[in-house]
Amino acid sequence: MIEVRHISKNFGRHCVLDDVNFCLKTGVTALIGENGAGKSTLMRIISGYLKPNCGEVKIFDKDIENQRLEALSYIGYVPEISALYGEMRVYDFLVWMAELRLVPLLKEAVLAAAKQMNITDVLDEKIENLSKGFKKRVEIAAAISxxxxxLILDEPTDGLDPMQKIEIREFMKQYGKKNTVLVSTHVLEDIDKVDRVLMLSSGKLIKDTDINDFKKISKNKDLSEAFRILCAQVKE
Known part of the structure; x- marks a missing residue:
């Protein structure tokens, strides 16, 4: 179980997150909200890259601050901003990332991840020569090796073409059958097949519900309309 308890974060006098609480179990959970709602900040805190002003995050009972190495051993994180090294070959990058994680049976693990993300045909290519869609697949392959x-995915379909988005969504669905997946997105089509929805507004968690109940907010079960209704309610 992933536990997020009373997380708050300020940058100077600006409150970005305000007493955020939730728990995650196996399945896919989407984190949504308008721009500036605090999604990426929360993802960075949960992944251990940013410290909150108060609150705690536990990853399978391991505190992300006090038991950092143990907690991080459970996490695969794909940030919104690419962390790839363009001059490296895809295979070399995946091996390097797996080595950092002390992955056993390293080559087998890398090839399995590459196959899962359908990038075996570009393993000898330089990363800088790949399309944005393939680069995103490489990042995810590195995270799941x-x-x-x-698995934490921050805006995984941003800038991808329609078919690439479908493939990433299907991957999330399959990976979430046995694992916990948290995906932050502003593309509402990404959440259609998730199990649960968390919605942030101005740093506060305003909705925590399963996807079917989220859709019911709209009479037509339209995701965009449901999102607009919740945004309007907050501003009233």
């Missing part, structure tokens, strides 16, 4: 129980 050590089979993390908790």
């Amino acid at each position: 050590y089979e993390p129980k908790f």
Whole structure:
């Protein structure tokens, strides 16, 4: 279980997150909200890259601050901003990332991740020569090479073409059958097949519900309309 308890974060006098609480179990959970709602900040805190002003995050009972190495061993994180090295070959990058994680049976793990993300045909290519869609697949392959129980994806379909988006959504659905997946997105089509929805507004968690109940907010079960209704309610 992933536990997020009373997380708050300020940058100077600006409150970005305000007492955010939730727990995650196996399945796919979407984190949504308007621009500036605090999604990426929360993702960075949960993944251990940013410290909150108060509150705690536990990854399978391991505190992200006080038991950092143990907690991080469960996490695969794909940030919104690419962390790829363009001059490296895809295979070399995947091996390097797996080595950092002390992955056993390293080559087998890398090839399995590459196959899962359908990038075996570009393993010898330089990353800088790949399309944005393939680069995103490489990042995800690097994150899953050590089979993390908790996968965090920040805007994974941003800038991808329609078919690439469908493939990433299908991957999330399959990976979430045995693991915990948290995906932050502003593309509402991404959440159609998730299990649960968390919605942030001005740093506050305003909705925590399963996807079917989220759709019911709209009479037509339209995701965009449901989102607009919730945004309007907050501003009233």
